[in-house]
Amino acid sequence: MKQTANYPIAIVDDHFLFASSLSKLVNSYESFTVQFQATNGKDLQQKLETAEQLPKIILLDIKMPVMDGFETAVWLQEHYPDIKILALSMEDDENTILRMLRLGANGYLLKDIHPDKLKVALEEVIQKGFYHTEKVAEHLLHSLHQPAKPDKDDFRENELIFMQLASTEMTYSQIASEMNLSPKTIDGYRHELFNRLEVKNRVGLVMYALKNGLIEF
Amino acid sequence: MKQTANYPIAIVDDHFLFASSLSKLVNSYESFTVQFQATNGKDLQQKLETAEQLPKIILLDIKMPVMDGFETAVWLQEHYPDIKILALSMEDDENTILRMLRLGANGYLLKDIHPDKLKVALEEVIQKGFYHTEKVAEHLLHSLHQPAKPDKDDFRENELIFMQLASTEMTYSQIASEMNLSPKTIDGYRHELFNRLEVKNRVGLVMYALKNGLIEF
DNA sequence: CTCAAAAACAGGCAAAACCCCTTTTCCACA
């Protein structure tokens, strides 16, 4: 048996089948061993507290119930800054990637990569501290030329509520009473948002909000 | 080494990392061996043609580029009716499940199941010819009480085009000229759809169409 | 070829959406 360093890995993904399969794959790499799996951020918190040994790298899914990848990354940065985070996601949405990297992820892998890349990624994160695929780099470069997509933080609470309600069949005056505001204030919200987002009408506003994840549908 | 039956399996999933990981898992079951992986339906077609041995079961993802799970299931039914299909998806949307089962899938697994269930599912499909989790059964029972969600086939081509255009910032008269129809005809489409879909206005129509996958956004 | 169903088209009217500009209210902060 060869004597090589063996790094403990944790996998956080709500898709149990995927997480388990991925474990098998990671365990087949001789330098890495999956220490535990968690199904969301909360679950991870508990498992880290009771762990006798901390994982070196956490493979972190983004879309999860209860506590998603973003929240988890923030929490990890605060409580376990030494653990490297490798985000693992299907979303190749530029905003998502950027957001995750800004939150301190040491790499961003798309779930459709070749398994060999995962091994390389793990190794590079251990050695260099980070890893990025060409695809992610490409996306990042692209996003430099593309105007930044908006975030929920770019809007006031009332604006978000208004947009959510604008996506229903309510008239503006109904929205006004729902929000305990004058119809004229709603008129103002609309005008302001139309201008800022460069949309021409209510449908345009709703589609914009949906496309950018500002409202649920 | 125990001497047990060994069934060949094929995996069709565009997420290469998941497919590869899943292979490891399936290969760890002594009665099953992954014969090949494909990244979409087209890819599967080619690999089946050149395969010296046909897989007994195909683990089939639904959302895939090029040729998705639905198309693939139809094609398989026609060309290789003996191969069992186990649909494997994240969507627990009732319509999707029903549609897949109607297209001849012998089982429907959600990607967040426990890996043990996959083993059971594979075994049962071999023995009984089908397998369904409680969750799927539950969804199916639920769908009996829930009115059936609409399909693209429930709409005429023009209605779908109209709905797609209604989700833009165009006015109805602009939509009319875009579709080379009189504004009054568009008026008629709208009236008809509002009635049938029980929506009150354009936003309601657009949201309905989006929720039911009738239009892209 | 015939005829009934459907699809397309139409006028008119009220309501809602949209637009521009002004005034009041509120609150942070100097």
Place this chain on the structure above:
DNA sequence: TGTGGAAAAGGGGTTTTGCCTGTTTTTGAG
């Protein structure tokens, strides 16, 4: 404490949408 800027509210308009009640044209089965 009063003041400047932002949020809220208002007045008064045009355009678009939504909803009737119809008529004409197209389509397709027999």
